[in-house]
Amino acid sequence: MQNTANTALTLFCPRKSCKCYQSTENKITKDGVYITKSDFEPRQMFYCNGGKHRFSETGYSDLFGKHGSFKEYEQTAKLNSYGLGTDAIADVLQKDRRTIEQRQKTIGQKGQQFHLFLCFTIGLTIIFLQMDELWSYLKNKSQQLWVFIALESTTKFWIGFELGSRTTYTANRLVKGIKKLGKWGKDNILKVATDKLAAYKNALENIMSEIPYAYLQLEISHYSPNTL
Ligand SMILES: [Zn+2]
Missing domain, CATH: 3.30.420.10 (Ribonuclease H-like superfamily/Ribonuclease H)
Structure with missing residues (x-):
């Protein structure tokens, strides 16, 4: 989730239990990076000033708490859009078929959520x-x-x-x-x-x-x- 676009996104607290959850009045600041075993891309940490806690950029994503790195999800999504079937993707990525199925499902759900959000927002x-x-x-x-x-x-x-x-x-x-x-x-x-x-x-x-x-x-x- 690297923000390479020129537009600055308004950050908000993604933690449901926080009193500042999704508030746009709240101040969110960057607070270091970390690296995980499954993903060598550094991930950004943030600090929620209103709720006084840190959280990771994966807190914004449905990938939070899921196995597999951003890169692996991205690869699966790309191979999928090139028209490869589940078995072929499993073979290329050297993963179990069930792992790929699970990823495809997650990607599909996320895509659908995003699509609906977009449609409702733009009207x-x-x-x-x-x-x-x-x-x-x-x-x-x-x-x-x-x-x-x-x-x-x-x-x-x-x-x-x-x-x-x-x-x-x-x-x-x-x-x-x-x-x-x-x-x-x-x-x-x-x-x-x-x-x-x-x-x-x-x-x-x-x-x-x-x-x-x-x-x-x-x-x-x-x-x-x-x-x-
Ligand atoms: Zn918070």
């Missing part, structure tokens, strides 16, 4: 919604799994996804998630484009009934993850 105005589904599989190709995705079509901003069967049930969950994130006004009509799968039409009728929208079914070829 999404979705003008043109595009939904599509792509299929994947669990362990072997007989266990098909569908990934339903939602994008803001103009900007290709990733709004959300749902995993499940290729049914209205999964589409309902996707649309529910979108509804929570977007800002909906009466002034602009939401435009929605999907492929011909009836699940989307059903889900829009079920979930978006009080939001004015225009719906367009397209003959779109399915995405593969690499084209997103």
